Amino acid sequence: MNQSKGTTSADTRDESAEPVLSIEGLHVQLPLGSERAYAVEDVSYALLPQEILCVVGESGSGKSLTARAVMGLLPAPHVQYEKGRILFQGEDLVQASDERMRQVRGSEISMIFQEPMTALNPVMRIGDQIDEVIRFHEKLPGKRRRELALSLLEDVHLPDPPRIMSAYPHELSGGQRQRAMIAMALALEPKVLIADEPTTALDVTTQAQILHLIRELQVKHHTGVLFITHDIGVVADIADRVAVMQHGRIVEIDTVERVLNNPQHEYTRALIDAVPGLVPRPVKTDSGEAILQVRQLVKTYRSGGRFLGIGKPQKEVHACDQVDVVLNESETLGIVGESGSGKSTLARCIVRLHSTDSGEIVYRGQDLCPLDRAAMRPYRSKIQMVFQDPYASLNPRATVGRILTEGPKIMGESTREAENRAREMLELVGLDVRAFERYPHEFSGGQRQRIGLARALAMRPEILVADEPVSALDVSIQAQVLALLADIRERLQLSMVFITHDLRVAAQVCDRIAVMRLGKVVEQGPTAILFEQASHPYTQELLDAIPGRDWSRRRIEAARG
């Protein structure tokens, strides 16, 4: 999404047109005893034909439930419609019969989802699934339906449509599956397309292509698109108008230019400010000497070996292929790449969770690779890790106190020392000391991530390996955790390896960046220089795909002068 789309949208949108979909005073009830009474409270907005309306908000803001209410797909019986109207071309869908709703779904209003793998039936060919949609709604001979399906696949720019027709979902990549989903959604030329986080599960370069495709098809088919997302960058790239939701209410709704450049509501402002600006950190000059060197590291996954490992493995994946990276004292090294690039494998090799095939991992002159468990023990505490998933990284059956004291106790500290240290660490990461006695499920995602950080810090590490520590968090929480990481790194003079797929985050926290692709490091250098003049075409591709790049640029320039 590099090219500006400001002009095209102005041409296609007709401000005075009748809205194709309008929601008036919608209330959706939550079950009794929930955090709040309504999931969606007094929400009203209108979608004009041929426009893209982005609904943006954090998790739990009710943005997805509004869309599901339109489709008549609320998760009954827990969540129920209470009052309000959903007018589709003047017809109230709330009052519509089940029969009528089945007609509307798919042919007049259709939907695409976040995870195309679960939205497609895994045991049916793509062609049959598209055919099913057409057959259900329209009477056409088989040959015509096949032609229509082929032309749809062509429209979404899938290579070799006949082959895709006879392929099963698992044979396609994530981006191709999402394209197939879009083809299905547009099969009957719906008036409204609801896209619920359609690019969240995709890699950044694929995301850019899909956004481009949605925009292109929206213009071609004159569809009104209701686009739900949590990412302000995506909003900047694709929206004509924006509705900002918080706690089930719409706090602001206006054109994209006005909302993003001149936000009125406090929450909108906070949301926009939390987006990592694309200002790379200045080149760090005071880095110490190398504390960790990875040399020619090779890690290959083999699968399909037979009984007792006899017989040839069937499949080999080179997760790390002769990787060379260096981490200097008190700097942050970013490892950036898309899914399957081997960045997480590299992180797990560094903390010695995975064995390595060949190569060296040198910490202060000592190669860690040949060390066995016992010999590794003195080095364990020096290199600690923060994990991605705040819900899976803490033992649900252990109190926070036990989680935090276990490590120091293994290192030989007494119970009292360990407990004092744990309380200190809780304070350091900004949690109440009373958290000590509680269990992980009593905390929110952001708080859990702080506990995970405290667990790592309790070991007094010199190197912190952070594997996508903020990618599971909402943008405002993400900003808080990143600020905490930066603060602690300064205070404790830590060196950090920061794994991320998000170049915006990398720009904010990393001094140097190594870009990985298919197990190889394709380029590395200081962040500022990499952002200014990327030499490898893949790096350039990644930079171009950053959602909301142009908007971020303009913001920075506006802020400067």
Next chain:
Amino acid sequence: MAFWRRFCRNRSALIGLVILGFVILIAASAGLLFPEDPFKLVGRAMSPPGENGFLFGSDTLGRDVAAGMAHGARVSLLIGLLATSVAVTLGVLLGALAGYFGGWIDDVLMRLTEMFQTIPSFIFAILIVAIMKPSINSVILAIAVVSWPAVARLVRGEFMSMRNREFVQACHIIGMSDWRIMVREILPNCLSPIIVTGSLMVATAILIESGLAFLGLGDPNIISWGFQIGAGRTVLRSAWWVCTFPGIAIMLTVLAINLVGEGLNDALNPRLRERT
């Protein structure tokens, strides 16, 4: 307490608990209710229920059926609990090792498990008891040997899904030993399915014991429900009560334990909590 409230919400589980409590009460007070040896000939043979002072009648030799049932309850519960404990211990140990370490350890242990699973369990139990001479120990051992593979499979699956969870990886990174990770970190997280399977296994164990005793492979010195049925089967048409009452006792006890097991499953399984 929240657990107790969730358990009580399942009405059939409560009924099961009441029946089971009654059986345990009878077993505990068997010595008080029927102080004499249940094998002793105490009256006229083949008395119908309610006559000659026999609540459930007497058998072909004049033994009191009710006394046999009360003492038999002890044996059934004892064998059920002991055999299950042995089977669960063995199954958890082998399943945990296989699931945690994977690789060749998993291959060897699972092929071993499959070997045990390929032999029909009741026939296998008969074989073991026949080889070892019938006694209460050999019966318990036989039941444990045929029951552990199911536990091992279950525990292996749980450990395999847990071992790659991030919180387990975090334990590796702080240098925790494998043994400690298995016992302190992973095992508490898969206790609920183990408890549920264990409770259902008690019911199966009681059934297998009754079957063995019916075939004359029980401990000849100990009265049990299965033994009573076996002794009465030749007179089923002339003295129906000899078989019927012990049979009802087995049915009710097994049913009760199954209901309690289901109730535990509903109460311990967080995914099902939403349903009610």
